[in-house]
Amino acid sequence: MSDVGHTVRSYDDELRALSDRISDMGRLAEKQVLGAVSALVNHDAELAAQVIADDHEMDRMERDAEAAAVDVIARRGPVAIDLREIMASVRIAGILERVGDHAKNIAKRAAAIAPEQPPIRISSSLQSIGRLASSQLNLVLRAYTDRDAAVALEVWRNDGEIDRRYTSLFRELLTYMMEDSRSITPSTHVLFCAKNIERVGDHATNIAEIVHFLVTGDPPEGERPKADESSSAG
Amino acid sequence: MSDVGHTVRSYDDELRALSDRISDMGRLAEKQVLGAVSALVNHDAELAAQVIADDHEMDRMERDAEAAAVDVIARRGPVAIDLREIMASVRIAGILERVGDHAKNIAKRAAAIAPEQPPIRISSSLQSIGRLASSQLNLVLRAYTDRDAAVALEVWRNDGEIDRRYTSLFRELLTYMMEDSRSITPSTHVLFCAKNIERVGDHATNIAEIVHFLVTGDPPEGERPKADESSSAG
Numbered sequence: 001m002s003d004v005g006h007t008v009r010s011y012d013d014e015l016r017a018l019s020d021r022i023s024d025m026g027r028l029a030e031k032q033v034l035g036a037v038s039a040l041v042n043h044d045a046e047l048a049a050q051v052i053a054d055d056h057e058m059d060r061m062e063r064d065a066e067a068a069a070v071d072v073i074a075r076r077g078p079v080a081i082d083l084r085e086i087m088a089s090v091r092i093a094g095i096l097e098r099v100g101d102h103a104k105n106i107a108k109r110a111a112a113i114a115p116e117q118p119p120i121r122i123s124s125s126l127q128s129i130g131r132l133a134s135s136q137l138n139l140v141l142r143a144y145t146d147r148d149a150a151v152a153l154e155v156w157r158n159d160g161e162i163d164r165r166y167t168s169l170f171r172e173l174l175t176y177m178m179e180d181s182r183s184i185t186p187s188t189h190v191l192f193c194a195k196n197i198e199r200v201g202d203h204a205t206n207i208a209e210i211v212h213f214l215v216t217g218d219p220p221e222g223e224r225p226k227a228d229e230s231s232s233a234g
Numbered sequence: 235m236s237d238v239g240h241t242v243r244s245y246d247d248e249l250r251a252l253s254d255r256i257s258d259m260g261r262l263a264e265k266q267v268l269g270a271v272s273a274l275v276n277h278d279a280e281l282a283a284q285v286i287a288d289d290h291e292m293d294r295m296e297r298d299a300e301a302a303a304v305d306v307i308a309r310r311g312p313v314a315i316d317l318r319e320i321m322a323s324v325r326i327a328g329i330l331e332r333v334g335d336h337a338k339n340i341a342k343r344a345a346a347i348a349p350e351q352p353p354i355r356i357s358s359s360l361q362s363i364g365r366l367a368s369s370q371l372n373l374v375l376r377a378y379t380d381r382d383a384a385v386a387l388e389v390w391r392n393d394g395e396i397d398r399r400y401t402s403l404f405r406e407l408l409t410y411m412m413e414d415s416r417s418i419t420p421s422t423h424v425l426f427c428a429k430n431i432e433r434v435g436d437h438a439t440n441i442a443e444i445v446h447f448l449v450t451g452d453p454p455e456g457e458r459p460k461a462d463e464s465s466s467a468g
Contacts (some may be wrong), residue, residue, distance in 0.1 A: 036412055069320055077311035087304055094328060174422060178415045191422065192429070
């Protein structure tokens with residue numbers, strides 16, 4: 001919101017309503033990621049099915065957010081900061097919809113490998129990286145709601161930790177696959193799930209960049225902390 | 235463009251310039267995908283490095299396209315079809331930037347596994363699915379340029395073929411990994427590359443949906459042909 005406020009009260013309300021849509025999407029995205037990882041780790045096919053079903057809600061919310069944004073643009077002809085706000089909300093809605101897709105992908109694999117037991121060490125690493133990714137989502141949505149560039153920067157800096165854990169998980173899984181060929185199929189699915197979680201972290205970082213730019217007019221300073229070394233791992 | 239044309243000539247020019255930016259991005263995206271797959275299949279580390287370097291250009295083009303769109307919105311206050319056109323261009327630019335990311339990811343793995351020789355059968359399947367994905371990109375950009383809903387629908391329907399080939403490649407790779415544990419590390423990288431190519435196909439389909447909606451006002455009819463069964467494969 002701009003500092004001076006708008007003379008037409010309902011325009012402010014419209015902008016706030018748009019912002020609220022994004023927060024709602026953020027909450028659902030966080031819930032979907034936690035649900036998907038929980039379904040995977042606990043072999044919970046029912047929860048997996050629920051996450052898959054709820055992804056339609058996420059898609060609907062994105063379409064509605066974009067339609068609302070277009071409607072405000074068409075009727076109000078916003079400029080400067082308001083237009084930047086609206087475009088940011090459209091971009092964040094698009095990113096959250098993709099986070100939802102990653103959760104759905106994890107849930108699909110959870111449903112597929114439900115009867116097989118992955119090693120418990122992996123479960124614990126998966127849960128911990130999943131919690132980290134969803135807490136990044138939570139934090140960046142708070143940064144968005146409060147228009148807080150410092151919190152956005154914190155999210156942006158945290159991403160390296162998710163990437164490091166992903167790389168370590170990747171190496172661990174390859175080791176299991178080499179030790180026991182029966183673990184190859186389930187491990188491959190877990191590998192894709194881990195990659196999906198790592199991507200959720202990337203998306204949180206992308207949102208952090210948008211929020212930082214929205215508040216300060218500048219991108220976060222310095223090179224993005226990129227620590228996923230798995231492309232060259234092994 | 236609307237049928238009646240605009241009285242202010244430079245407005246039309248601006249809309250056309252925005253559309254041209256998308257076409258330029260599309261051409262680069264297609265080149266990046268072909269380059270990445272070629273680098274992977276031919277163990278060409280130099281080409282891989284080139285694709286990785288060129289991704290910055292893709293990112294820059296997306297930022298410029300969005301800035302140009304925001305500029306047109308702020309100055310012209312477009313409504314109805316023009317606003318729909320502009321929002322579509324922003325969304326397509328975002329998708330093409332992600333296609334570029336997939337190409338970069340493939341190129342990074344190509345650089346990592348360059349010294350190792352994957353079985354030639356996989357190379358041929360990879361090349362063929364890569365060509366299919368980039369021809370889908372080419373076709374959907376043509377649909378966009380010509381505002382041709384029928385061509386968009388063709389792209390949308392073709393995606394099932396990419397998914398089928400991906401699933402078959404996925405199963406083939408798992409078999410190799412089980413037969414020979416030394417192939418696990420390179421096969422895992424190839425698996426991720428194949429997944430990246432499959433995602434490029436999805437993105438072409440997403441663009442097809444946007445173009446179809448832009449031209450007809452409706453999404454393509456029927457359920458999207460989704461044939462990636464690899465989540466439950468093996």
